[in-house]
Amino acid sequence: MQRVTFETLARYPFVSAGKSYISKLNLTLEELSKDYFKPFIQRAHQRIVEAIERGERSVISETTDPETEFISFPIALILVSMVGDSWLARRWALAETIRCENYLLEEEPAFVKDLLKNELSIRVEEVMDPEEKELSLRSEFKIRLPDFLKLTSHIDALEWKLVNRIAHNGWVYVTQRELVRLVREAIEDRILSRLSETRVQGSFAPLDAYVKDIKTRLTTSRGYELLVQGKAEGMWPPCMRSIKESLLKGVNVGHFGNFALASFLTNIGYSIDEVVSLYSRRSDFDLRIARYQAEHIAGLRGSRTRYTTPSCSTMKTHALCIDEGRLCPKIKNPLQYTRIMSRRANLRTRGENKQKE
Amino acid sequence: MSFNTERDASFVKRAFSSYYRNNRDKIAPPTSPANREYAYFQFGEKVMVRHLAFSSEEEVRDAIVKNSPLHAYRSAAYYKYPSAPMEEKEWMGTDLVFDIDADHIPSDCSSEHEYRICKNCGTTADKSMESCGRCKSRLYDVEWVCERCLNGTKNELMKLIDVLIDDFGVSEDELEVAFSGNRGYHLVVYSSDYVGLDQLSRREIVNYLTARGLEPSYLGIPSPVQGKKGRPRLTDYPPPDLRSFGWRGRIIRRIYQFLIQGDQSTFRDLKNIGEISTVWSAEPDWNVGTAKQWRALSEAAAKVEGVNIDPVVTQDLHRLLRLSGTLNGKTGLLTKRLSIEDVSDFDPLRDSIALDDEPVPLTVFFSPRFSIGEVTIDEVREPTKISLPRYAAVYLICKGLASLVA
Ligand code: SF4
Numbered sequence: 090m091q092r093v094t095f096e097t098l099a100r101y102p103f104v105s106a107g108k109s110y111i112s113k114l115n116l117t118l119e120e121l122s123k124d125y126f127k128p129f130i131q132r133a134h135q136r137i138v139e140a141i142e143r144g145e146r147s148v149i150s151e152t153t154d155p156e157t158e159f160i161s162f163p164i165a166l167i168l169v170s171m172v173g174d175s176w177l178a179r180r181w182a183l184a185e186t187i188r189c190e191n192y193l194l195e196e197e198p199a200f201v202k203d204l205l206k207n208e209l210s211i212r213v214e215e216v217m218d219p220e221e222k223e224l225s226l227r228s229e230f231k232i233r234l235p236d237f238l239k240l241t242s243h244i245d246a247l248e249w250k251l252v253n254r255i256a257h258n259g260w261v262y263v264t265q266r267e268l269v270r271l272v273r274e275a276i277e278d279r280i281l282s283r284l285s286e287t288r289v290q291g292s293f294a295p296l297d298a299y300v301k302d303i304k305t306r307l308t309t310s311r312g313y314e315l316l317v318q319g320k321a322e323g324m325w326p327p328c329m330r331s332i333k334e335s336l337l338k339g340v341n342v343g344h345f346g347n348f349a350l351a352s353f354l355t356n357i358g359y360s361i362d363e364v365v366s367l368y369s370r371r372s373d374f375d376l377r378i379a380r381y382q383a384e385h386i387a388g389l390r391g392s393r394t395r396y397t398t399p400s401c402s403t404m405k406t407h408a409l410c411i412d413e414g415r416l417c418p419k420i421k422n423p424l425q426y427t428r429i430m431s432r433r434a435n436l437r438t439r440g441e442n443k444q445k446e
Numbered sequence: 447m448s449f450n451t452e453r454d455a456s457f458v459k460r461a462f463s464s465y466y467r468n469n470r471d472k473i474a475p476p477t478s479p480a481n482r483e484y485a486y487f488q489f490g491e492k493v494m495v496r497h498l499a500f501s502s503e504e505e506v507r508d509a510i511v512k513n514s515p516l517h518a519y520r521s522a523a524y525y526k527y528p529s530a531p532m533e534e535k536e537w538m539g540t541d542l543v544f545d546i547d548a549d550h551i552p553s554d555c556s557s558e559h560e561y562r563i564c565k566n567c568g569t570t571a572d573k574s575m576e577s578c579g580r581c582k583s584r585l586y587d588v589e590w591v592c593e594r595c596l597n598g599t600k601n602e603l604m605k606l607i608d609v610l611i612d613d614f615g616v617s618e619d620e621l622e623v624a625f626s627g628n629r630g631y632h633l634v635v636y637s638s639d640y641v642g643l644d645q646l647s648r649r650e651i652v653n654y655l656t657a658r659g660l661e662p663s664y665l666g667i668p669s670p671v672q673g674k675k676g677r678p679r680l681t682d683y684p685p686p687d688l689r690s691f692g693w694r695g696r697i698i699r700r701i702y703q704f705l706i707q708g709d710q711s712t713f714r715d716l717k718n719i720g721e722i723s724t725v726w727s728a729e730p731d732w733n734v735g736t737a738k739q740w741r742a743l744s745e746a747a748a749k750v751e752g753v754n755i756d757p758v759v760t761q762d763l764h765r766l767l768r769l770s771g772t773l774n775g776k777t778g779l780l781t782k783r784l785s786i787e788d789v790s791d792f793d794p795l796r797d798s799i800a801l802d803d804e805p806v807p808l809t810v811f812f813s814p815r816f817s818i819g820e821v822t823i824d825e826v827r828e829p830t831k832i833s834l835p836r837y838a839a840v841y842l843i844c845k846g847l848a849s850l851v852a
Pocket residue numbers: 326327328329400401402404405409410411413414415416417420421422423424426
């Protein structure tokens with residue numbers, strides 16, 4: 090970017106100029122104990138707390154001082170790294186990303202274009218020609234078609250399918266709002282990679298109290314999690330186990346993956362609370378939404394139909410079936426796996442009991 | 447179907463071999479020849495030889511000339527170690543490839559040329575029969591292809607080329623278009639832009655070309671939208687501009703054609719078609735119809751405009767394609783590279799003939815009437831001795847419909 094102001098750094102702290110600025114500052118942990126840094130540390134702590142509490146919906150608030158905004162970012166990186174919890178890392182990165190998204194929506198198109206091109210290497214141009222704009226449903230931007238495909242590969246919604254977009258000459262046309270949504274994962278990845286570069290271990294006096302506070306908050310907000318432990322996961326088919334593992338790692342399993350698992354859980358008798366508790370491990374967990382969705386799938390809301398678990402062949406088309414089903418007996422629906430396995434387990438225990446007699 | 451006798455097979459093999467000796471420069475290996483896997487079927491062998499690698503175009507040509515295989519293939523993918531077993535090849539990327547085959551084009555003629563024949567007495571039977579009704583001999587499947595099928599595949603190919611150039615921005619010199627030597631075409635996009643795409647992204651491209659999942663309202667075309675609050679009115683949609691880009695433009699232009707050429711019978715729901723087409727011939731306007739009508743028209747338009755490609759081929763990262771400039775063992779015709787300008791006038795049974803016209807005496811068991819090269823063969827219904835130019839003789843021998851005279 091040609092000119093990087095403090096305002097820009099405050100809004101988009103992930104940019105490379107921000108990184109070099111910080112390294113020039115030579116911010117050492119020793120220096121952080123100086124009083125001068127106290128407000129920055131407090132602000133960093135606040136950014137993380139807001140992310141824990143409100144997740145995706147957290148609009149990490151804004152202070153009026155760009156310097157505080159900017160310097161608190163690398164300190165937040167240090168804090169998150171000291172806490173060393175991958176769920177927190179994802180949740181915070183997502184909240185920071187949404188914050189950037191909100192700013193991006195208000196920027197001039199030329200600024201957005203430069204930022205995405207230079208910082209995220211996304212091939213995007215402004216649509217300048219009035220006729221071109223007219224013929225492309227009045228889109229402000231166009232993005233190279235292969236870049237569009239890569240950025241949308243995790244989005245399931247119909248309106249993001251290439252076939253439902255205007256494509257011309259190797260470009261896909263998008264509005265500013267759409268473009269900003271598209272680059273979400275790219276920004277998140279950038280923040281996460283900054284995080285993995287920030288390796289701080291052990292304790293450090295001026296920050297310890299904050300780290301401890303964050304850890305306490307984490308356990309409360311994830312209290313739900315403990316509920317699920319011990320449910321008979323051994324009876325789950327491989328596909329569902331794998332979706333759950335991805336969830337725990339914070340990997341995006343897509344709308345369909347979420348739906349498949351949630352409907353599976355409700356069908357094998359998980360309560361709404363238990364389903365919600367599983368989802369609470371997700372970095373973008375939002376209690377209200379998760380509960381709503383779980384209730385919806387369980388048929389307590391909306392159309393009041395209880396959703397059945399998608400069939401194996403549907404799972405296959407969404408590339409969620411494991412090893413073409415080779416690990417499963419001949420079945421048509423993942424639910425059958427659980428039924429067969431529990432039956433076998435019952436027979437086995439009965440057999441054992443007999444032997445004992 | 448395969449060769450009737452050893453003698454027939456070695457006759458064809460000799461024809462292939464002498465063709466390759468004289469036309470070695472026609473063999474056209476893909477870009478980065480050293481990073482491709484090659485494969486072929488030898489005459490008389492049932493197993494494909496795979497995982498071959500060659501260091502240069504010249505080496506590829508040497509191997510073809512030396513072996514004169516029945517069929518020759520090369521990978522769409524680039525590998526670091528193309529001759530290693532699949533897991534160790536180290537995938538580097540795959541060109542974006544498309545395959546158009548008569549199989550994937552809905553046509554009404556397929557039943558006319560899917561049948562079985564008795565080579566003993568020339569009786570034809572449908573697919574359900576096991577043995578000849580007249581002489582009880584064994585029946586053989588015939589894989590014929592008619593002119594209608596060949597025109598159908600060519601039409602799909604032209605649609606494909608248009609979409610790739612107009613929407614995907616692929617330039618002509620990045621395209622390899624080739625006739626397969628039997629009943630279809632393949633098309634390769636050599637562009638670094640697409641080489642790294644994964645299977646999911648390739649599936650999106652397939653859906654784009656086939657118009658699968660197309661929802662008109664997202665393209666600014668009126669369509670009843672279910673369950674959405676504040677349903678948009680017709681005036682909320684941008685007016686139908688014939689120059690619009692992408693699928694939007696393609697659908698609007700096709701609807702325009704439907705309306706202007708006004709075939710009432712195809713659109714029963716359009717009682718007011720007369721009125722609509724009068725308005726559209728002056729200036730296209732959504733307001734003369736209903737959202738439901740525009741949706742029906744859009745669906746009909748997408749059906750005509752969608753490209754019937756083989757969806758599996760495009761998504762398969764390790765696909766093998768026929769090596770351009772080699773002979774197809776099912777016909778003896780050339781897998782012929784075509785320039786974009788040549789496509790519209792291309793006549794497979796005339797322009798992809800590779801072998802010479804030296805007359806060859808044959809026994810033909812059975813043949814529909816058809817033309818190939820300079821000759822027209824009349825329908826043959828019982829074993830008949832005729833003499834045909836070598837290319838036509840090989841064509842029938844490869845299809846198992848003829849043998850050399852004993
Ligand atoms: S076969 Fe069915 S149950 Fe087994 S992994 Fe595949 S989708 Fe899941």
